Amino acid sequence: MTDPSAAPQPPSQAASQTTESLESDAIASRSNSGDSVASAVAGNESSIIRLQDVRREFRRPRRSLLQPGPVVPALRGVTLDIAAGERFGIVGESGCGKSTLLRIIAGLDRPTSGSVQVAGREISGLREGRLGFLRDQMQLVLQDPMSSLDPRMRVRDIIAEPLVAQGKPHPRTRIVELVESVGLSADALDRYPHQFSGGQRQRISIARALAPDPRILLADEPVSALDVSVRAQVLNLILEIVERLDLTLVFVSHDLSVVRHVCERVAVMQAGEVVEIGPTDQVYDEPAQPYTRSLVAAIPHLRTALEGRTAADLAAGAAAATVPPDRPGEN
Template sequence: MTPPTLSVRDLRVGSPFAELLHGISFDVAAGERVGLIGESGSGKSLTATSVMGLLPETLTATGTVRLNGVDANLLTAPERSLNQLRGNTLAMVFQEPMTALNPLMRVGAQVAEIMTVHHTEPGRRQAWERAVTLLAQVKLSNPRAAAQAFPHQLSGGQRQRVMLAMAMANNPQLLLCDEPTTALDVTVQAEVLKLLANLVADRSTALLLITHDIAVVAEVCQRVLVMYQGNIVEDGPVARVLTAPQHAHTQKLIAASDLSAVDARGRLHTRSRPVIVTPITPAVDSAQRTIEADATAAPILPHRAAHQHLERGGPPVIFNAVAGAPAIRVRALSRQYRRRGGGGLFAPAPVVHGLRDVSFDVAEGQRLGIVGESGSGKSTLMRILCALDRPSSGTVDVLGQPIGTASERQLRDFRSQVQIVFQDPMGSLDPRMKVRDIVAEPLHNVNRAEVRARVEAQLSAVGLDADVMGRHPHQFSGGQRQRISIARALISRPRILVADEAVSALDVSVRAQVLNLLADLVDEYQLTLVFVSHDLGVIRHLCDTVAVISDGRIVEGGPTADVLDHPLHPYTRQLVGAMPSMHQLARRVSN
């Protein structure tokens, strides 16, 4: 028999205080696509970094990790030997591209460097041209201009595509991907997953795909490993695990992944909500489940907009026009940037259009979802609504106050009424501050006793005990840090909450908890919610109205169910068609 490309036996990883991986074993054959799923902290990334020889010095690993054709245990191989393998025979795509890319190098040079270091191209010019080709293959628009950009000039999804291009540069024998599509919108995710599948098929490359998204595993992989608390608790073909999971933890993961399965209050199933967990069966029709979910969800507000298809180049249209004074009023909003370093030595810097002539209203108490691909303008719009950026033209009124002409003092008052929750809680929480100080930071002119009481109450509202107040952000999981971010955002009792990809980096069980928390808090505090996301399933679950942004323009909008079930614009139809459905995938993999 042909030996497997990757063979892991009795892998144990420990710190000075505890064992983190408890003797896991598995194989990945040549050309095989294996998914590794589990909650945050289950040991998925530790497994990948052990294979790559990238464990931090504070951790130790025992067991054997062997790569076909390499006569050495990778756990004990010298660093020089591992350096010859990394990026060539085995490659890895990390979850956080900004921490893996050099901020001082243009991205094209970083992709080309992979080939020049391993001498897979005869010269620098050939490596550069190959880098541009790879950037085109991962669907970066205008790849030659993108190659000239620095990492900070690209969106999160664009940076992740650069990482994929770097990993594929030398046609590796083994490709490890750690959450490679977390930051990608559904259309680009579908393209990238298809690209990954084609890569392993064309080159017989073994793929180990680490993700918290079961739908991604079902889309790409033939086999799935389920991890829980440092152990592999289930191993089997995707079709069997998806439709007939054996382990209780696998059943809970699948239940939490299904955003159409809700209780009588429209809340998702989580560990804290006792439910009868049943596996997804292909016989259940997804459209019927959606109808049942809509019947139990909160009633749609009467001010929601009619379904609109906004023609490009047509007359300006106000999406979601509201009678009376809206909470948010945007008219003819545009934002342009100049990309430095892309126009040559004497040529003017090229203009990048972040937003183009956007007009819409958001009523008090409305839940507006904003969807679109990476670079479409979602985050630009969010920053302007929160007065973190200024428009190039147009007007923005929030709670009756014009943002563009507001003084610094007026903006301080404004920010007590409008709060934001960012995608990456670790990047938005000061690592030197304790939780009590982080949550209390927005409070002003409040005595110490009242501050402590309000912080304790707010932490309790987001499901955290008071004893966490003396700890620092690095001592929490990703889901707990996001809860801290939400507590900080709500401590000043705002009227508007803006969430920018607030659950995209969370595993499915924690995502369900945070979405339930947001829904409960929005209802309790009567908040107006603007939720920016690339995940249409999350938008369908949480928002009553949706706006679809493409190339800086709102191309379609209206009641969420109407837009997603009956899209009018070709781009919206493309988004909906690319959205993975657990029930559709279950039917397909079982055939």
């Protein structure tokens, strides 16, 4: 990334329409593959999330009195454009920076440099107190529903909490409506999270995310802690809600086969960079980058296994994956 036009933008307010489209042309020309040019341009008219050259570095504890600690780059210049109403996937292996990226989009973490715009407003320079609009517009569903639901709160308080935190009214009718919209009954409201199964807990997380009536739903591995038979139920629920409420979905997963069924477009991340981006079927069926190819080749699939694909074949496919020497240890 030596392109001078990739320099971080100052956190400017409400750019005019012309500069906006010029900017997205610049983004398109900087993208990694030909496909992403097309998709970035296609997405620029109504893009709701726009990242430009986002970098995030973490500093390790110092090892010497004289020198500061070594720097670990978690994101090395990510440029993305997500259109309103799009179902967008981010895949990659642990340590690739996908969770860091999601935290930055959600305003839970700040980039070291680069710009993050949500619904046309720059968020990367804002103080926590001024992110209220973001909490209204964007909500998060996390991976492990056991640790992301407070075990000492009743379900009705959990679901009402985003509204309470924003100082909004939270009438019981609204809470009942929310809990019923995720397929639970109203008598679930008086119970505690431990009284529910994993799939039901994830439904409660989704109801909580829907409480402020957001436009964007971020999901960080929402089904990877669930059993196979329940996983499809939760995926169906997410898809149904996204469609019914016309939400933008950003779906982070390590599992390319799940992303394939949920998302229209997918970005593949490796070592803090987006290495490939495009329509999901195309990335899955004809991956352009060697890393994506190895990622797809390593998935144990029922049908190909029955056709005689052995573990040795999977390993041969996976061996093509180049593991970067300095994987950051987060995620």
